[in-house]
Amino acid sequence: MSDPNDVDLERRKLLKVVACTLGACGVAAAVTPFVSALWPSKMTQAANEPITVDIRALHVGEMLTVHWHAKPVWVIRRSKEACDELRQLNVNLLDPDSLVDQQPAFAQNPYRALRPDILILVGLCTHLGCIPNFMPQALSLGPAWEGGFLCPCHGSRFDLAGRVFKHMPAPKNLFVPPYHFLDEHTVVIG
Numbered sequence: 001m002s003d004p005n006d007v008d009l010e011r012r013k014l015l016k017v018v019a020c021t022l023g024a025c026g027v028a029a030a031v032t033p034f035v036s037a038l039w040p041s042k043m044t045q046a047a048n049e050p051i052t053v054d055i056r057a058l059h060v061g062e063m064l065t066v067h068w069h070a071k072p073v074w075v076i077r078r079s080k081e082a083c084d085e086l087r088q089l090n091v092n093l094l095d096p097d098s099l100v101d102q103q104p105a106f107a108q109n110p111y112r113a114l115r116p117d118i119l120i121l122v123g124l125c126t127h128l129g130c131i132p133n134f135m136p137q138a139l140s141l142g143p144a145w146e147g148g149f150l151c152p153c154h155g156s157r158f159d160l161a162g163r164v165f166k167h168m169p170a171p172k173n174l175f176v177p178p179y180h181f182l183d184e185h186t187v188v189i190g
Ligand code: FES
Pocket: 125, 126, 127, 128, 129, 130, 151, 152, 153, 154, 155, 156, 169, 170
């Protein structure tokens, strides 16, 4: 006949194994949604991937809006006259030489671009993130206006390279995203 103490011991061991197994399952179930919440969704990954833009149909003076990193990105074809204008020193600009880190190194020039004719900017005001309006026509905002962007929220003005004017609410130039050209008509943003 078996000793009742042995039976108790066996039962206790069995209960311990069951309790540990259930505990491990519970922890796994609790942690899984947390871990998957940290993992970027397929949609987020897609939004953050580089995008390829065909600019063949973009005429001088026109703007194309695409989306990258869930932000509007403008692609603008500038005229030769507009590019020449950007080369003049404009004492009314806050950061005319793009010294603040708001662009890749290749865009730290008067055009803030790889190619003078093609401007690429994130279309969000550096004040509070509104979307500025594209106002390419010279003189449309007064005698000194050479074309650029006007933020509808608090009136910040930017030139046709996205450089902010002095005494505006926006503290910095518009952001230039990283990009490169695959060929004359194709640009990859991101
Ligand atoms: S958000 Fe553009 S000026 Fe305030």
